[in-house]
Amino acid sequence: MDDATPPKALIEARGLFKCYGDLVAVNDVQFHVQPQDFLGFLGPNGAGKTTLMKMIYCLAEPTAGSLRVFGTDVLADARSIKRRLGVVPQENNLDPDLSVWNNLMIYARYFGLRGPEIPERARELLEFMELWEKRDTVIMHLSGGMKRRLVIARALLNEPDVVILDEPTTGLDPQVRHLIWDRLLELREKGITFLLTTHYMEEAEKLCDRLYIMDRGRMITEGRPFELVRRHVGEFVLEIVADSRVEDEIVADRPDLERQRSGQRLYLYGASSESLAPLVARYADRDSRLRAASVEDVFLKLTGREIRE
Numbered sequence: 186m187d188d189a190t191p192p193k194a195l196i197e198a199r200g201l202f203k204c205y206g207d208l209v210a211v212n213d214v215q216f217h218v219q220p221q222d223f224l225g226f227l228g229p230n231g232a233g234k235t236t237l238m239k240m241i242y243c244l245a246e247p248t249a250g251s252l253r254v255f256g257t258d259v260l261a262d263a264r265s266i267k268r269r270l271g272v273v274p275q276e277n278n279l280d281p282d283l284s285v286w287n288n289l290m291i292y293a294r295y296f297g298l299r300g301p302e303i304p305e306r307a308r309e310l311l312e313f314m315e316l317w318e319k320r321d322t323v324i325m326h327l328s329g330g331m332k333r334r335l336v337i338a339r340a341l342l343n344e345p346d347v348v349i350l351d352e353p354t355t356g357l358d359p360q361v362r363h364l365i366w367d368r369l370l371e372l373r374e375k376g377i378t379f380l381l382t383t384h385y386m387e388e389a390e391k392l393c394d395r396l397y398i399m400d401r402g403r404m405i406t407e408g409r410p411f412e413l414v415r416r417h418v419g420e421f422v423l424e425i426v427a428d429s430r431v432e433d434e435i436v437a438d439r440p441d442l443e444r445q446r447s448g449q450r451l452y453l454y455g456a457s458s459e460s461l462a463p464l465v466a467r468y469a470d471r472d473s474r475l476r477a478a479s480v481e482d483v484f485l486k487l488t489g490r491e492i493r494e
């Protein structure tokens with residue numbers, strides 16, 4: 186390939202919409218996925234993340250716009266797309282009456298995967314996800330962490346090029362979450378491309394090289410985690426318990442600082458710790474905390490601190 190030619194995108198969305206009646210669940214979205222990207226999609230409940238993922242794995246049809254996966258329009262040839270995708274849906278969809286092993290075998294059959302290498306691969310995947318000992322256990326008797334690891338193993342059975350993980354670690358304990366992170370990073374080294382949705386900002390920062398933040402169906406920002414923090418928040422945040430009188434005082438003194446209130450707490454965003462230091466000194470007697478800014482600050486700043494539903 187000519188050096189000047191940009192690499193071909195594995196997934197490309199332009200002006201993508203999904204409507205359910207009057208509700209615009211995905212609203213004029215564009216993004217692209219390059220080989221070996223690890224992309225994160227963040228957003229409050231109902232932002233449209235799952236709907237977007239479902240369009241990519243051909244479970245929901247776009248209402249308008251263009252969505253190409255592996256160069257193929259999702260409306261043109263879903264079968265060929267699905268063959269190259271691995272999917273971990275938001276809800277585990279295992280057969281509760283079957284064993285771990287039989288769930289994998291049924292899935293393989295469903296995908297038309299045959300041959301002696303299939304049981305071999307299933308064994309490798311169960312070992313990889315530390316589930317081999319559980320191969321004969323019925324799904325009903327597995328813990329939440331085991332079920333999730335099995336769904337991940339199952340998503341890898343067809344040797345996919347791209348794996349979609351819709352909240353892979355929600356509700357799991359820290360040990361399982363760390364095991365899953367380690368495994369995903371190993372798989373990434375082997376060349377798999379990942380799309381992940383999550384509500385855990387630490388997970389997004391740890392795994393993803395690029396993040397998209399969605400709100401009410403729209404993409405509201407995009408970038409590398411540290412770039413987003415620098416662009417939207419600055420390097421440091423001062424959290425301070427402050428009533429409106431103190432807030433007025435701070436605003437009069439430092440009109441340059443961006444701020445956000447959540448209940449009693451005021452969040453002041455500063456480009457550097459030095460820029461916030463005078464306030465730290467001045468309000469030392471109050472309940473306050475100066476800390477490094479994170480993706481969570483970006484998320485809450487851009488999507489607000491009110492509960493969605």
Ligand SMILES: Nc1ncnc2c1ncn2[C@@H]1O[C@H](COP(=O)(O)OP(=O)(O)OP(=O)(O)O)[C@@H](O)[C@H]1O
Pocket residue numbers: 205208210228229230231232233234235236237275
């Ligand atoms: N099949 C459907 N029929 C009608 N509305 C739907 C359907 N699926 C999703 N929605 C609506 O579309 C919007 C986006 O939902 P979606 O599940 O994509 O959000 P999400 O970002 O994945 O949220 P969460 O973080 O809670 O998983 C919501 O308002 C939801 O109620």
Ligand SMILES: [Mg+2]
Pocket residue numbers: 234235236275351
């Ligand atoms: Mg969802």
